[in-house]
Amino acid sequence: ISNHMPTAELQALDAAHHMHPFTDNAELAKTGVRIITGANGVTLTDSEGHKYLDAMSGLWCVNIGYGRKELADAAARQMLELPYYNTFFQTTHVPAIALSAKLAELAPRDLNHVFYAGSGSEANDTNIRLVRHYWAIKGQPEKNIIISRKNAYHGSTLGGGSLGGMSGMQTQGVPVIPGIHHIDQPDWWSEGGDMTPEAFGLERAKQLETAIHNLGADRVAAFIAEPVQGAGGVIEPPSTYWPEIQRICDEHGILLIADEVICGFGRTGHWFGSDYYGIRPHIMTIAKGLSSGYAPIGGSIVCDEIADTIANAGDFNHGYTYSGHPVACAVALENLRILQEEKIIENVHDTIAPYLAEKWESLADHPLIGEAKIVGMMGSIALTPHKESRAKFAADAGTVGVACRTRCFANGLVMRHVGDRMIIAPPLVITKAEIDTLIDRATKSLDQTYDLIKADGLY
Numbered sequence: 001i002s003n004h005m006p007t008a009e010l011q012a013l014d015a016a017h018h019m020h021p022f023t024d025n026a027e028l029a030k031t032g033v034r035i036i037t038g039a040n041g042v043t044l045t046d047s048e049g050h051k052y053l054d055a056m057s058g059l060w061c062v063n064i065g066y067g068r069k070e071l072a073d074a075a076a077r078q079m080l081e082l083p084y085y086n087t088f089f090q091t092t093h094v095p096a097i098a099l100s101a102k103l104a105e106l107a108p109r110d111l112n113h114v115f116y117a118g119s120g121s122e123a124n125d126t127n128i129r130l131v132r133h134y135w136a137i138k139g140q141p142e143k144n145i146i147i148s149r150k151n152a153y154h155g156s157t158l159g160g161g162s163l164g165g166m167s168g169m170q171t172q173g174v175p176v177i178p179g180i181h182h183i184d185q186p187d188w189w190s191e192g193g194d195m196t197p198e199a200f201g202l203e204r205a206k207q208l209e210t211a212i213h214n215l216g217a218d219r220v221a222a223f224i225a226e227p228v229q230g231a232g233g234v235i236e237p238p239s240t241y242w243p244e245i246q247r248i249c250d251e252h253g254i255l256l257i258a259d260e261v262i263c264g265f266g267r268t269g270h271w272f273g274s275d276y277y278g279i280r281p282h283i284m285t286i287a288k289g290l291s292s293g294y295a296p297i298g299g300s301i302v303c304d305e306i307a308d309t310i311a312n313a314g315d316f317n318h319g320y321t322y323s324g325h326p327v328a329c330a331v332a333l334e335n336l337r338i339l340q341e342e343k344i345i346e347n348v349h350d351t352i353a354p355y356l357a358e359k360w361e362s363l364a365d366h367p368l369i370g371e372a373k374i375v376g377m378m379g380s381i382a383l384t385p386h387k388e389s390r391a392k393f394a395a396d397a398g399t400v401g402v403a404c405r406t407r408c409f410a411n412g413l414v415m416r417h418v419g420d421r422m423i424i425a426p427p428l429v430i431t432k433a434e435i436d437t438l439i440d441r442a443t444k445s446l447d448q449t450y451d452l453i454k455a456d457g458l459y
């Protein structure tokens with residue numbers, strides 16, 4: 001079985017043996033899975049030789065773009081030197097030491113300690129244990145509730161899936177584990193009604209204070225949130241939201257966990273989303289852009305107070321076989337070296353993000369689009385049949401989004417849909433010319449979608 005096999009044969013084998021995440025597998029078997037065989041820069045190639053501008057960086061993760069041989073070389077070197085050893089039982093290895101020191105240098109303020117995982121979900125499971133263990137050590141074991149938001153995404157393990165707020169996930173065997181409480185999300189477009197975004201942002205943030213009051217501050221361990229909700233549809237919170245959240249956490253002694261799995265490592269034009277919003281988390285969840293997706297790695301960057309408290313309380317009985325995997329650490333280190341030495345994040349902040357924003361926001365003139373939002377290199381547009389009222393389409397949510405996504409693929413563009421929002425998160429190394437191509441293909445796809453839904457009477 002290889003890239004050279006006929007696509008149909010590969011598709012049949014995939015349908016027979018491969019269960020895809022978040023997928024209607026029977027439907028996919030009918031339509032035929034797309035086989036990606038290669039990638040370079042911001043461009044993907046499939047088994048039929050079609051090229052796609054990957055405006056999603058894979059799954060929000062390939063920040064330095066595809067084809068960086070340096071990371072393959074770093075992996076090969078490490079594999080030959082020490083392919084695996086664990087960091088349990090009084091042992092460590094240089095890649096884990098070096099990456100931890102580097103992350104402590106890059107992370108803000110007192111976030112100086114790293115607990116590793118193989119994914120963002122596992123890192124959020126770690127976070128549940130960290131904050132509950134921390135308060136128990138401080139003599140407050142009942143301070144164990146974690147508050148998060150509806151339509152948040154924090155992963156797909158039982159812990160991460162419970163922290164998340166996507167109802168569709170909490171029916172399929174992922175119960176919300178005890179001690180997780182959800183408040184509403186700061187999604188003005190869908191839920192703001194007649195309020196101004198600023199008033200809405202305050203109202204949604206104040207829901208945290210109300211929840212703390214109702215639950216009792218002595219019961220609430222932490223609040224977890226993505227600086228900008230990613231998988232929820234790139235929901236940029238109103239400007240009033242984060243300052244109010246920070247005030248509430250400070251005032252009530254609630255730990256703040258910033259889930260930086262998407263926002264981290266340059267996505268917002270800053271190293272972290274916490275830097276962009278000026279928030280002070282006690283823990284940051286990291287994954288994705290940490291290694292640009294070239295190797296699976298995640299983790300929690302933890303502040304001195306929590307790390308030292310736990311360190312001085314005997315064994316912390318938690319961890320994973322691949323916590324701090326040497327090859328993944330070596331790849332992550334090389335990824336961070338490139339981000340730093342090529343000043344990729346500075347270039348995003350100073351040049352590329354402003355250029356993308358100007359082009360992306362001009363899409364709002366399109367008849368199908370109600371709002372175009374962009375934070376650094378993550379953007380979304382809300383499709384609507386009526387801008388002023390922010391109306392939904394007279395079809396199941398996502399129908400128009402799927403139609404638009406399909407047109408994008410046909411036009412050589414990977415642009416995600418979440419419901420009837422279209423989202424992008426292109427590699428940070430995208431050039432202005434490639435941004436022009438992205439916008440051209442997006443516009444063409446939107447025009448074709450517009451024609452399709454008018455024909456269907458949806459508009």
Ligand SMILES: Cc1ncc(COP(=O)(O)O)c(CNc2cccc(C(=O)O)c2)c1O
Pocket residue numbers: 059118119120121122124153154155156160226230231259260261262285287288298
């Ligand atoms: C904020 C956040 N936190 C945790 C996770 C979980 O990470 P892992 O997947 O590595 O366990 C994520 C992951 N985000 C994610 C993962 C898969 C698909 C999509 C999508 O937008 O369709 C988004 C995420 O976006």
